[in-house]
Amino acid sequence: MNTNFMSLTLELFVGFFALLVMTKVLGKNQITQLTPFDFISALVLGELVGNAIYDKDIGLHYVLYAVAVWGTLIYTIEMITQKMRKSRPWLEGTPSLIISKGKIQYEELKKNKLDLDQLLHLLRDKGVFSVREVEYGILETNGAVNVLRKQPLDFPINRDLQIPAKPVHLPVLLILDGEVNEEGLSHINKEKSWLIDELLHRGIAGPSAVFFAEWQKGEGFEIQTY
Template sequence: MNTNFLSLTVELLIGFFALLVMTKILGKTQITQLSPFDFISALVLGELVGNAIYDDEIGLQYVLYAIVFWGVLIFAIEMVTQKFRGSRSFLEDKPALVIAEGKIQYEELKKNKLDLNQLHHLLREKDVFSVREVAYGVLETNGSVSVLKKQPVDTPKNSDLQVPAKPVFLPITLILDGEIIEESLRKLEKEKSWLTDELFRRGIPGPSSVLFAEWLEGEGFEIQTY
């Protein structure tokens, strides 16, 4: 029994790191832009590792070979789609214009197996509750809809309102779940004492009492306690 547990632990560890390495090699698009092809790839890779764990007749070396070979295939297809534009529509599909000049393109909906209820659901995810607000809608290859609103309901830009330009800064998280993030202090070139002094000034006894704290240049601290 102990040997079985040890063997299972080794297989899980190797499978985990093999998939992790493969994900790093293939890039973040496997997660953030899940096309039908990417979805199939994820299922196959998961199934390969599952076979190694639960099927004693399949050796781990064969599964690792299959993972690497499958990863090479995916990488090769990514290279093909980058080099040969004509292959993209077949291998990765292409965006579809489902709303044009405020009109729903019914034929495009049918072609992409999308009904009106699904279209309204996708629009609501973009904070659009009526088709009348939409000038153009594009069904992306990952299944989401990108929306260009009509001018009367579109959000005005700072340039439209003639707001003077200001520099933009990223907020830096200093405390998370009661723990000080050392790397953030190094970015700000500050010491722990600077942060704890700021907490004391606000009547907070220490970092352990803080759920979340961040620093934003020009605006200062945002601190939330438990």
């Protein structure tokens, strides 16, 4: 019994870290640009590892083999689509214009197996509650819909409102879950003592009392305590 537990534990560890390595190799696009194929391939990869771990007739080396082969196939497809532009429509699909000049393109919906209820749901995800607000709508390869609103209903931008331009700065995370982010302090050329003094000045005992704190040039601190 102890041997079985040790064997299962070892296989779980190997399977876990093999999947972790594979996700790092395949890159962030597996999540941020998840196409139907990517979703299915991720499920299959997890299923292969699961079966290899819990099937008593399959050894540890099969776990690694399954991850390596399936990951190699996915990586190869990614390399092909990066190097050969003509392969992208076949392997990744192409965006579809499902709303054109305010009119729903029925044939495109039918081609993409999308019904009106699904379309309306996807539009609401973008903050659009009526088709009449949309001039153009594009169904992306990952299943999301991006819209270009009709001009009278579109959001104004700073240039439209004639707001003077000013520099834009990224906020820097300084404290998270009570722990100081040394990298953030280094980024703004400050010491930990400076941060503690700023907290004390605001009546906060120290970093351990802070749930979240960030600093932005021109805006100062945003601090939330526990």
